[in-house]
Amino acid sequence: MTPPQMSHSETESAADQPDTTLDSDIVDDGDGPDQRTMMDRTLLEARNLDVYYGDEQALTDVDIEIPEKQVTAVIGPSGCGKSTFLRSINRMNDLVDTARIEGDLLFDGKNVYDDDVDPVALRRKIGMVFQSPNPFPKSIRDNVAYGLKVQGDDENVDEKVETALKRAALWDEVEHQLDESGLELSGGQQQRLCIARAIAPDPEVILMDEPASALDPVATSKIEDLIEELAEDYTVVIVTHNMQQAARISDKTAVFLTGGELVEFDNTNKIFENPDHQRVEDYITGKFG
């Protein structure tokens, strides 16, 4: 089960190089791996990552290199460990008493599970958006400013709130009601508010755990447009149940199948058009899952 867990650099050195070069849309014509590696600098990397909840193994030996400033989609059937993977990146699994992690998870080259890493400080660099919108019962302004407040950043708060709301494509809709409760917005607006909240402190990574699964199609498509824009400034890792969504918005796709196993990781085009694994193809074409 090792060969499928191809990271990008492995793909490059592989025999079918022309094929992968085509998949990458940012490219120089085969000017060599060096430049490509620069463009696709790895920001997050898992090495032999195992996660257990009590005796249950939720992730098995995951190796993955997630490139900077791209959208990486994580797909797979229910219970395959994709949310667990996401939550092990910003150490939200630490909040689960029974969770146990083995292996390395590197963020910018630093293992986030090292003893000298404070998970609270880590989470200030990695924003998170959850499955169902969870704004606080506070004003829209206070919701967006929450991260700034807890991080002790009280300079130009109004400006930063405005910037975040604009980036989250919500500003035009809420410009005149910043002091009203965030709970009075519609579901789709609430989720964009949560995205604004996540990006307001300007993190490097945004993790999204099925951010559109509780929303209607219109709100979903707004969120999808937004995610593609966010990838210009941020590294986005998004868990999704929706394969069309993964195909639409992501640059890379990781497919987890049962047992918390990362079966294939590659450019999204490759995964959806010509996956290396029969099981991945079966899953994507809806034969199971």
Add this chain to the structure above:
Amino acid sequence: MAAESTDATTDSAFGHISRRKDVAFRLLALAATLVGIVSLALLLTNVAVDAVGWLDWGFLTSPPHPFPDQAGFLPAIVGSLAIMLLIALITFPLGVGAAVYLEEYASDGPLTTFIQLNIANLAGVPSIVYGLLGLGLFVGMLDIGYGSVIAAAFTVGLLILPIVIISAQEAIRAVPDSQRQASYGMGATKWQTIRNVVLPRAMPGIMTGTILALGRAIGETAPLIMIAAPTTVFGVPTGLLSKVSAMPLQIYNWASYPQQAFQYGVVAAGVVTLLVILLTINSIAIVIRNRFERST
């Protein structure tokens, strides 16, 4: 009401369905509801009628007196309110602190379970036992005075503390976990999460619990007798160490007087006063709570 719930049987094109048990049970449930409400209403009417002529401005503003028509309730009213205020000041921070610790900090283990179980047990301990504790601890060991305001407040405060803790825990537990996750996900520390997200959201529930507990405290008599609070004092308390009586104590005392005028008129006036004050405190507290609920 739909017709089907009142008819004993229903004529239907698809067959007959008997509703007899439905109707019988509904009447039974109604009767059960009425027993409590009607008897309470009768009692209140009875007391209120008895109090007519006795409950006047003089009664509320005078000290007690051996003659029923000059008897007053003022020291007991002020005493009760002073004790109540002090109890609120003591139990609120202790209760909320304990609840936050148990819900947010303590890990699930045998020790936490043990503490939890004992708090639940303490909530059920008879009040006379707390009186005994107060007598031994506050009056005996700490020597803060027989029947003083502060001894009374600590004793009754301990009595309602478990109730405050348990209701605050329930309020904290009712805060959705997604809110905590959102806060931790933003890089908030535990304290920031508790302070900014958990407590504001739990506050209305915590206040409701505290209010209900205070309602129980204002009626407590046995522990006050146990710490030797005088049943009758003639002046309002002036300090924490003043001897203090409370409304239920004074009422209890009047009820033991031989004169009929005390047993019916004055006692009734006292009971009506006690109930009105209790209900007023509850309503004020509910208003405060609702305001809290709206602003968060």
